[in-house]
Amino acid sequence: MTNSRLNRRGFLKSSSATAAAAVALGPVVHVSAQETPSTEKLNLGIIGAGGRGTANTRGVTGENIYALCDTNPAVLKQAKSRYPQAKICSDWRELIDDKQIDAVVISAADHHHALASIAAMKAGKHVYCEKPLAHTVEEARQMQKVYDEKKGSLATQMGTQIHATENYRRVVELIAAGAIGPVTEAHVWCNRTINPVETAILPEEPIPAGFNWETWLGPAEMRPYNEAYWKGGNLNWNRRWEFGNGVLGDMGSHLIDLPFWALNLKHPTTIYSEGPDADDVACPPWQAITWEHPAREGNANWAKPTKVVWYHGPEGMKRRSDYLQPLVGDDTTINKWGIGVAFIGEQGVLVADYGKLVLSPGDQFKDYAAPEDRIAPSLGHYAEWIQAAKTGGESLCNFSYSGALIEHNLLGNVAHRAGKRLEWDAEKLQVTNAPEAAKFLTKSYRDGWSI
Secondary structure: OOOOHHHHHHHHHHOOOOOOOOOOOOOOOOOOOOOOOOOOOOEEEEEOOOOHHHHHHHHOOOOEEEEEEOOOHHHHHHHHHHOOOOEEEOOOHHHHHOOOOOEEEEOOOHHHHHHHHHHHHHOOOEEEEOOOOOOOHHHHHHHHHHHHHHEOOEOEEEOOHHHHOHHHHHHHHHHHOOOOOOEEEEEEEEOOOOOOOOOOOOOOOOOOOOOOHHHHHOOOOOOOOOHHHOOOOHHHHOOEOOOOOHHHHHHHHHHOHHHHHHOOOOOOOEEEEEOOOOOOOEOOOOEEEEEEEOOOOOOHHHOOOEEEEEEEHHHHHHHHHHHHHHHHOOOOOHHHOOEEEEEEEOOEEEEEOOOOEEEEOHHHHOOOOOOOOOOOOOOOHHHHHHHHHHHOOOOOOOHHHHHHHHHHHHHHHHHHHHOOOEEEEOOOOEEOOOHHHHHHOOOOOOOOOOO
16 A cells, blocks of 8 residues: 555546446436445544444444544543554544545534534545534535535545435435425424433533543533533433534434435525524424425426425424324324324325335325336445545535535524524525524634634
8 A cells, every 4th residue: 555645545546437427317316326446445534433433433344444533532442442453542633634544434423523524625535424414504504615625536425324225215206206296395303302401511520531521522612521411422412502403403414304305405595493492502302493495496396485394302293293194194193103204295295204105195196106216226325435435426415415404404493593583595694684693503613623
């Protein structure tokens, strides 16, 4: 293996084709590259080696796990036992500076996602980043911008594994084929809620030996160490605005992905959130958010304005069922769907989750001939990214697509925190009717940690 990273990158690309195939079904459909990639292994840096990082690392073990990074020494020790040849560190910025690393896999807490991803892209490294891709709307826009500048020279992918599954493809095909006619509404839900944050600032505890608390906090405000900030993983820390974005930021990445893909969505024009009063510290236990999208070109089934509605938590689930159950009648019981998406078209309703779908009214669709499978099967969620990195192609959930999805989703939390219906100018990245909402589009960064 050559010591020159530029020569190494050239070898990886020149030993295989340089462009991914792209097909139709309108601009909504992406198809993975089918070229034979180089057999040369990528040197991967793993940022966040426990929790989701364990699964994500397992997904790319066909490559060379070159370096492991985690702020928790216990996690590093476990990861090192699995990959004994890997270098270790506790500050991801060391991996960005390492010229032998071709690509990074980011599974740190949400408030690090954009900072680490942007730094890696600017350093010319391929990036796989867990969802949600960013912590603020402004970060999501920056992720798209930097990737678009680097497109063709590096590959990116957000951790929305479900995008690679067959059921999502079948739903996209049915919507594109007009099975339920033009879609005017998409309702999306997750029955998860948020446990309350009882104490805003926790009492100081001794920092465990070797634990890099300064780096775990990263861009967040400095505060005394307490394991209750981080222990328990994302279902703990994503309850707090300073580290996460609640259920919407987490599960919305997977679930709103389906209507975003099937309906070729991008920027909403208005956003409205219903829920409990906004809290300065804690994310909401329930929400019902509506995004309004203009008509889109490219397919007759996108030709009308469409609203997307998100629900989570007990009150959200009740509102979802009250609205949707009369529309599907006896064809399915909405309360049995803990997660799901319901597309409402002029000729019927399609309800889907990760692995199943129901068309309603059932009598109307009992003899329906489904469209031929036109979206090629995925190579596999991680394989798409690896192949794109080795061929110069694009993965399905690259940062242009996934950045726009996360920007869209996080606007729902902006509307919740602002407490009013927002009118959105996507070109200017501006709330035109509520300038006071601007502070929720971004955040302040601690010295040394800004983008």
